[in-house]
Amino acid sequence: MLALAALAGAAAGCREAMEARFIYYPSRSLAADPSSAGLPFREVAFPAADGVRLHGWLITGRTPTTLLYAHGNGGNIGDRVSIARLLVRELGVGVFMYDYRGYGRSEGTPSEAGLVSDALGARAALLREGVAPEHVVYYGRSLGTAVTLDLALAHPPRGVVLESPFASVRAMANAVLPGAGYVFRTRWDSLAKIPRLAAPLLVLHSEADEVIPYAQGKALFDAAPPPKTLFTIPGARHYDMDAQWPAYWAAWRAFLDGLQLQQRL
Numbered sequence: 001m002l003a004l005a006a007l008a009g010a011a012a013g014c015r016e017a018m019e020a021r022f023i024y025y026p027s028r029s030l031a032a033d034p035s036s037a038g039l040p041f042r043e044v045a046f047p048a049a050d051g052v053r054l055h056g057w058l059i060t061g062r063t064p065t066t067l068l069y070a071h072g073n074g075g076n077i078g079d080r081v082s083i084a085r086l087l088v089r090e091l092g093v094g095v096f097m098y099d100y101r102g103y104g105r106s107e108g109t110p111s112e113a114g115l116v117s118d119a120l121g122a123r124a125a126l127l128r129e130g131v132a133p134e135h136v137v138y139y140g141r142s143l144g145t146a147v148t149l150d151l152a153l154a155h156p157p158r159g160v161v162l163e164s165p166f167a168s169v170r171a172m173a174n175a176v177l178p179g180a181g182y183v184f185r186t187r188w189d190s191l192a193k194i195p196r197l198a199a200p201l202l203v204l205h206s207e208a209d210e211v212i213p214y215a216q217g218k219a220l221f222d223a224a225p226p227p228k229t230l231f232t233i234p235g236a237r238h239y240d241m242d243a244q245w246p247a248y249w250a251a252w253r254a255f256l257d258g259l260q261l262q263q264r265l
Contacts, residue, residue, distance in 0.1 A: 019186055023073060023143075023169065024110040026103040030078030034059050037085040046125035048101065048108075049117040055105035056098030056122060059084055064135045065256060066094035067161075068126055070119060070144030070151075076104035083141075083241055090249045091256065094131070098122045100147075112186050119151040134158055134263060137256070138199075142166075142212065142238070146188040149197065156198045159259045161252075163204040164238055167191040167216040175213055191216075194224045200262070201228040202255040204248070211238035229255060 034041040034057055041059040048054055057077060058066075067087060071080050077097045084095045100118050101108030108114060127133060137159045140148030145165035152160050166172050168189040170181030201224050205217030214232070221230045231251035236242075243249075 019184055020110060022184075023186060024100075024102065025074035026100070026110060027075050027079075028104060030076060030104055032078050032081045033057065034081055034084060037081050039081075039085060039088060044096070044098070044125055044129060046098075046121055046128075048114070048121035049124075050114070052101050052108040052114070052117070052121075053106065054098055054101065054118055054121060054125075056096060056125065057084075058126070058129055059088060059095040059097070061088055061094030062092035063094075064132070065092075065137060065259075066096055066126065066131045066135055067137050067139040068123060068148075068151075068157075069095055069097040070122075070138075070140040070147040071097065071099075072142035072144055078104065086241055086243055090243065091252055093137075093256070096122065096126045096129075096131070098125075112188060115147050116150045116154075119147050120154060123151060123155055137161065137259065139163070140165075143188075146190050149190050149193055152199055153193060153196055158263070159200045159202070159255065160197065161202045161204065161255070162217075162220070164209055164212045165190060165203060165205065165217045165220050166212045167219055171216060172212070175216075190220055191223055194220055197224055200255070200259060202251065203228070203230045204233060204251065205230075206233035206236035206238075206240075208235050209238045227258075 039059050041057045044056045044058050046054055076099050087095055099106040100110055100115050102110040136157050138148045138152055138157045139161040141163045145162040169184050169186050173181035203221040205214050207214045
């Protein structure tokens with residue numbers, strides 16, 4: 001019986017490791033930092049909620065609003081400096097971008113529970129850095145939308161922005177190969193969770209997204225409680241963000257302005 005238990009444990013461990021390879025694609029080397037884009041910032045080392053040591057950058061904006069940014073499943077924050085530059089330039093916001101465990105300079109190995117712990121730690125670190133809770137807006141892209149939603153359920157923020165969100169890991173796997181989703185134990189089941197969201201929501205998604213089907217983002221939007229806004233990005237691919245998208249940035253500004261108005265009321 002002990003041998004069977006040990007074998008089952010080893011099999012479960014192998015399964016989790018194999019599963020992680022299909023979901024998380026971290027890299028350790030940072031290609032750039034915010035200074036390369038002319039952005040003032042400071043390094044922030046902080047613990048996740050479970051104590052794993054993490055790394056992030058707090059970038060200064062022109063307004064009090066700061067985006068707590070959760071990135072996608074590949075690379076690290078060094079690959080998102082251009083995104084930070086656009087957000088600061090077009091919106092005037094500050095950005096706190098951090099790496100999940102196993103990414104960049106953050107310790108550990110990625111997992112669903114681990115990344116939620118990372119997000120909790122990132123929020124706590126941002127508040128310790130002096131950003132008031134009422135000035136924090138959560139922003140997630142791709143995998144980061146699931147991370148952001150879990151954080152928002154634990155600590156409802158002033159507002160939530162989800163760009164290219166997916167319904168669940170199972171839904172994504174089934175979109176590639178019908179029935180494959182049932183192999184995965186990792187859930188990231190945002191579709192089941194989003195009805196409990198208690199914050200204003202902006203969903204951004206392109207109908208031409210070649211990675212995450214637009215229908216999944218629309219399903220999440222439909223399941224979310226109000227107040228909520230959906231902006232369909234015309235003709236964009238999954239990894240795109242462009243200064244030449246006036247309607248996209250207008251949607252962002254309208255959402256942030258609405259949050260400020262609600263705060264004053």
